[in-house]
Amino acid sequence: KTRVYKFGNKSADGDSTMKNLLGGKGANLAEMSKIGIPVPPGFTITTDVCTEYNLLGKEAVVNLLTNEVEASIDTIEKSMGATFGDKENPLLVSVRSGARVSMPGMMDTVLNLGLNDEVVIGLANKTKNERFAWDSYRRFIQMYGGVVLGMKPEYKEDIDPFEEIIEALKHKRDIELDTDFTIQDLKDLVYDFKEAVKKRTGHDFPTNPWDQLWGAIIAVFNSWNGDRAVYYRNMHGYPADWGTAVNVQAMVYGNMGNNSGTGVCFTRDAGTGENVFNGEYLINAQGEDVVAGVRTPQQITKLGSERWAVLAKVEEDERAENYPSLEELMPTIYKELNGYQETLEKHYRDMQDMEFTMQDGKLWILQTRNGKRTGFAMVKIAMDLLKEGLINEKEALLRIEPNKLDELLHPIFDPKALKNANVIAQGLPASPGAATGKIVFFADEANKYKNSILVRIETSPEDLEGMNIAKGILTARGGMTSHAAVVARGMGKCCVSGAGALKINYKNKTLTVDGHEYHDGDWISLNGSTGNIIEGKVATTEPELSGEFAKIMELTDKYATMQVRTNADSPNDAKIARNFGAQGIGLTRTEHMFFEVDRIKAMREMILSDTVKGRKEALKDLLPMQRDDFEGIFEAMEGLPVTVRLLDPPLHEFVPHQLATQKDLADDMHISLEAVKSKVAELEEFNPMLGHRGCRLGITYPEITEMQARAIIEAALNLKEKGIEAKPEIMVPLIGTLAEFENQEKIIRDTAQQIFEERNDSIEFLVGTMIEIPRAALLADKIAQRADFFSFGTNDLTQMTFGYSRDDAGKFLPIYLEKGILKVDPFEVLDQEGVGQLVKIGTERGRSIKPDLKVGICGEHGGEPSSVEFCYQTRMNYVSCSPYRVPIARLASAQAAI
Ligand code: ADP
Numbered sequence: 001k002t003r004v005y006k007f008g009n010k011s012a013d014g015d016s017t018m019k020n021l022l023g024g025k026g027a028n029l030a031e032m033s034k035i036g037i038p039v040p041p042g043f044t045i046t047t048d049v050c051t052e053y054n055l056l057g058k059e060a061v062v063n064l065l066t067n068e069v070e071a072s073i074d075t076i077e078k079s080m081g082a083t084f085g086d087k088e089n090p091l092l093v094s095v096r097s098g099a100r101v102s103m104p105g106m107m108d109t110v111l112n113l114g115l116n117d118e119v120v121i122g123l124a125n126k127t128k129n130e131r132f133a134w135d136s137y138r139r140f141i142q143m144y145g146g147v148v149l150g151m152k153p154e155y156k157e158d159i160d161p162f163e164e165i166i167e168a169l170k171h172k173r174d175i176e177l178d179t180d181f182t183i184q185d186l187k188d189l190v191y192d193f194k195e196a197v198k199k200r201t202g203h204d205f206p207t208n209p210w211d212q213l214w215g216a217i218i219a220v221f222n223s224w225n226g227d228r229a230v231y232y233r234n235m236h237g238y239p240a241d242w243g244t245a246v247n248v249q250a251m252v253y254g255n256m257g258n259n260s261g262t263g264v265c266f267t268r269d270a271g272t273g274e275n276v277f278n279g280e281y282l283i284n285a286q287g288e289d290v291v292a293g294v295r296t297p298q299q300i301t302k303l304g305s306e307r308w309a310v311l312a313k314v315e316e317d318e319r320a321e322n323y324p325s326l327e328e329l330m331p332t333i334y335k336e337l338n339g340y341q342e343t344l345e346k347h348y349r350d351m352q353d354m355e356f357t358m359q360d361g362k363l364w365i366l367q368t369r370n371g372k373r374t375g376f377a378m379v380k381i382a383m384d385l386l387k388e389g390l391i392n393e394k395e396a397l398l399r400i401e402p403n404k405l406d407e408l409l410h411p412i413f414d415p416k417a418l419k420n421a422n423v424i425a426q427g428l429p430a431s432p433g434a435a436t437g438k439i440v441f442f443a444d445e446a447n448k449y450k451n452s453i454l455v456r457i458e459t460s461p462e463d464l465e466g467m468n469i470a471k472g473i474l475t476a477r478g479g480m481t482s483h484a485a486v487v488a489r490g491m492g493k494c495c496v497s498g499a500g501a502l503k504i505n506y507k508n509k510t511l512t513v514d515g516h517e518y519h520d521g522d523w524i525s526l527n528g529s530t531g532n533i534i535e536g537k538v539a540t541t542e543p544e545l546s547g548e549f550a551k552i553m554e555l556t557d558k559y560a561t562m563q564v565r566t567n568a569d570s571p572n573d574a575k576i577a578r579n580f581g582a583q584g585i586g587l588t589r590t591e592h593m594f595f596e597v598d599r600i601k602a603m604r605e606m607i608l609s610d611t612v613k614g615r616k617e618a619l620k621d622l623l624p625m626q627r628d629d630f631e632g633i634f635e636a637m638e639g640l641p642v643t644v645r646l647l648d649p650p651l652h653e654f655v656p657h658q659l660a661t662q663k664d665l666a667d668d669m670h671i672s673l674e675a676v677k678s679k680v681a682e683l684e685e686f687n688p689m690l691g692h693r694g695c696r697l698g699i700t701y702p703e704i705t706e707m708q709a710r711a712i713i714e715a716a717l718n719l720k721e722k723g724i725e726a727k728p729e730i731m732v733p734l735i736g737t738l739a740e741f742e743n744q745e746k747i748i749r750d751t752a753q754q755i756f757e758e759r760n761d762s763i764e765f766l767v768g769t770m771i772e773i774p775r776a777a778l779l780a781d782k783i784a785q786r787a788d789f790f791s792f793g794t795n796d797l798t799q800m801t802f803g804y805s806r807d808d809a810g811k812f813l814p815i816y817l818e819k820g821i822l823k824v825d826p827f828e829v830l831d832q833e834g835v836g837q838l839v840k841i842g843t844e845r846g847r848s849i850k851p852d853l854k855v856g857i858c859g860e861h862g863g864e865p866s867s868v869e870f871c872y873q874t875r876m877n878y879v880s881c882s883p884y885r886v887p888i889a890r891l892a893s894a895q896a897a898i
């Protein structure tokens with residue numbers, strides 16, 4: 001079994017198809033090597049070894065790897081003409097994590113590995129650059145200390161223990177930048193760092209390069225199970241057994257002086273999707289310096305410098321004058337880099353996010369991957385690549401993550417409100433969107449308010465969870481490729497970064513701008529498209545859907561075979577959904593209509609009366625109101641089918657539970673308070689969700705079904721008179737036996753017949769049922785003898801199949817998820833294994849009697865992409881979901897069919 005794959009010198013053992021085994025980084029390093037991109041030579045230890053490590057532990061895995069790793073280091077040594085651990089001509093390496101999907105900053109990397117007190121002198125002599133050698137050494141101790149030896153801040157208010165030493169020295173020497181350190185300063189730092197390590201860990205810093213190498217490899221494996229990585233994995237649903245690969249690679253040095261540097265670049269704009277090469281770099285810097293926001297980075301392209309300089313009033317002059325773009329400063333390197341970015345984008349046929357380093361005028365590429373992007377950019381890039389002929393229509397559709405479309409449907413700031421907004425500062429438009437919330441200064445306080453804005457000097461991977469909770473992210477430091485910016489774009493979260501005018505004080509929890517102070521809990525708003533930071537709340541409005549979005553939706557129609565309907569209870573919802581392309585209504589819940597003030601009274605009177613006559617009186621008042629509701633909805637959905645579900649919830653939900661309201665009701669109805677109270681008590685149930693609800697109501701109180709059927713049919717007839725076609729599909733809830741269905745069906749059909757005779761006119765309509773009780777799924781062949789259609793109510797079906805009460809599951813589901821007893825919340829993602837079986841059985845048995853039985857789904861799952869795919873596999877006619885999920889479901893339906 002091969003555990004180590006080599007790359008470098010225009011060849012490689014692996015390639016880009018091997019992401020599962022080599023991780024994304026390793027697979028792409030191999031691929032780049034093969035197509036002739038200059039990549040420092042190295043090797044990848046497979047993700048399988050990570051799994052082996054988790055089973056067998058360090059010693060066994062080191063034994064398994066020793067031969068292959070030694071041989072591979074030997075290959076790197078030959079290719080670089082230097083020797084690992086050698087005191088005169090040393091080779092240094094980086095040890096880099098790399099899972100099969102990119103998890104930016106979630107795992108660990110160590111640079112400059114192989115240095116000790118002797119090797120550093122050799123490196124200085126060899127390169128004739130003492131400063132560089134000692135800078136590399138202090139960086140190495142810093143990274144190795146943090147990653148391998150656990151030298152992290154002890155409290156959240158603390159800064160990194162090494163940064164603390166650096167800051168103290170800067171203060172003492174009265175300098176600002178780490179490039180201002182003298183050689184002696186760097187030597188002092190190395191000494192102080194080593195002392196700090198000894199003091200905190202009780203051990204000397206390891207001096208043997210091979211010990212260092214194994215320590216780092218194991219630390220990278222461990223980082224797969226670190227808090228940050230676990231949180232990120234859970235958020236995205238990546239299984240724990242994927243593991244991470246480890247890449248060991250010859251160092252190239254961006255910190256060798258002013259002819260060296262490092263940077264990050266994107267082949268297109270990850271925020272907007274525009275086809276402009278962009279990125280940031282730093283001269284005389286290494287690795288993470290750009291992303292971590294240590295110094296304010298410079299732009300790669302001239303265009304970029306001008307654009308951001310205008311947007312970020314921060315350090316405007318500095319940016320424009322002292323920090324020219326790479327294009328201007330190093331035109332030859334820029335040209336070469338530009339060539340590679342074109343090659344790589346064409347090769348991978350997608351927007352690339354690349355890392356590069358220049359060592360004394362020579363350019364090296366250190367990473368490429370499909371870049372993270374906002375929902376807007378995702379749509380634009382897919383459509384542009386299609387236009388450019390790099391991908392075809394099906395590929396364009398598959399490039400779009402259905403859930404990310406959601407970002408395009410979010411509210412934007414109301415342009416009118418923006419006119420009067422008090423803009424207090426401007427930063428970089430790092431991730432578009434509109435966010436309003438209360439200021440919090442620490443990630444673990446993001447859930448303190450319902451809407452919070454996380455305000456940080458800069459963010460770090462530890463902040464991930466809080467960033468996810470916050471409505472928006474604001475940082476004072478860091479550029480367009482800073483951690484905050486990259487992560488926010490990946491989450492589709494509004495982010496303004498690098499707003500240098502902000503003074504943030506964590507200890508006092510204050511944000512100061514232009515002498516004005518803001519505190520924890522104060523409202524601010526962020527405009528992620530302009531970088532504006534606004535005082536207070538700003539009103540929002542519905543977004544306009546862009547041309548590209550409309551084109552994507554057109555494409556989905558070309559490929560989708562399963563239809564998408566919406567769940568809508570009002571004409572307004574119906575209209576929104578229709579604009580999003582809904583092909584009908586899959587569920588109208590009639591009970592929501594009863595909660596309005598003037599109706600709830602009639603409803604309560606109906607419930608409280610003890611006689612059929614009394615109920616009929618009250619229902620007479622309700623009839624015209626329901627008929628109006630249905631007319632509105634049918635009109636909004638003109639020509640399209642509308643499924644109306646008869647009354648479903650337990651009656652006690654409608655009666656007043658507070659004394660004052662009970663009194664009012666008693667007065668209104670001219671009955672005693674006691675009578676009201678006793679009726680309320682009578683309606684109390686131990687398990688209301690399994691109690692007197694659904695068709696059980698219509699069976700015990702047939703006059704309710706009669707009234708609802710009448711309202712539906714009369715509404716349709718009224719519209720017919722106006723020349724508007726209504727297509728009602730009447731749905732009986734909570735059926736478990738054929739007899740229940742027959743009982744309700746008869747009432748509905750008799751009522752319709754009676755109305756047709758009264759009005760001497762008729763319409764077409766269907767009578768079907770929800771399948772939401774396991775028994776109904778099992779006996780679907782019986783029920784299908786009478787029912788015109790089935791709609792799987794997967795909320796109740798999930799509840800009853802698992803035996804989890806939907807209203808009480810909050811107490812244990814989170815723990816189940818945490819302990820891995822359930823992988824996902826079955827109320828969010830359809831449980832295909834269990835509940836899915838009932839859906840399949842129900843559909844198959846139903847169609848065995850009626851081959852063309854219309855089948856759909858109307859639970860929350862109807863808008864969840866993996867569940868939509870399942871519905872397609874089950875050969876449903878349609879899925880139905882809330883209006884804002886309609887575009888997502890349409891795309892998922894098309895993707896399922898491709
Ligand atoms: P991450 O996955 O967090 O981006 P990386 O493994 O890509 O971590 O490395 C972190 C930084 O160090 C990146 O900027 C990368 O370009 C740089 N780096 C990694 N390996 C080398 C190397 N061999 N020579 C120079 N820089 C390197």
Ligand code: MG
Nearest residue numbers: 025355366367
């Ligand atoms: Mg990287």
Ligand code: MG
Nearest residue numbers: 733772793796
């Ligand atoms: Mg139900």
